Amino acid sequence: MVTRWFCQWSNMASSSRGIQLGSAWVQRKVKLRPQHRGIHLVTDEVLKELPELRQFSVGLLHVQILHTSASLALNENWDPYVRDDMEMMLNKIVPEGIWLCEHRNDAGPRKIVATVNGCLRDGRTPVSPMSPMASTSS
Template identity: 30%
Template sequence: MKIFQQQIQIPRKKRGFHLITPLILAAIPTISELRSGMCQLFIQHSSASLTINENADPTVREDFETFFNKAVPENDPDYLHDYEGPDDMPAHLKASILGSSVLIPIHQGQLALGTWQGIYLCEHRDRATPRNLIITVWGE
């Protein structure tokens, strides 16, 4: 079994859902050495998240943002944690709902994503910082 690990930093993105599949693939060229295996992506932040969804129509990503803003509104008077502004606690909640990692099978040296699937960086902050991801690939 081979194991590869790479840390990357994604430059600051505006709030929203961003397709990052090309950045991930560029960071792990060694994936082509594996017939089968797994790729795990982990984001080292509590106010941004990762998910897999539609990669073709950008309105899907806009609709994700709309949904999460309605489901987890800002300025809720019941939130206690607001040290960094009205998007602070909602960003943490959204990140917990979506999650901090995704696991993708590797098949014949490629990520086994479906035809219409892509990897999203979900940025939940208005004033985001660059985001660190750990990519771990293993298989044979």
């Protein structure tokens, strides 16, 4: 199962002039369902697992993936072929079954961590159907 960490930080309280005061943060560990190799939209699954986002009116969302054979990307998605194009290029760059690391027994390359930073607006990521979060699995 792919494990991801999600951290939020936000100003929460408002003054009478609408100026944001104070701060709070939430850190959650979320497990998403396993996926086969490919590009997968995960925005809805991520938001479903983070009901705390609703308490933030504005903030910054940090999304980190700790799995060694997966990555995160934030892309435009208005064209249904965007994921196909990304997958085609990634398969050319990193063909399945080819090990591109010189030191197979060195754990260093497997410790790579991917992070996506995004904004929060009205308790949700301003990610729309036009720009969802995508996860790649190998």
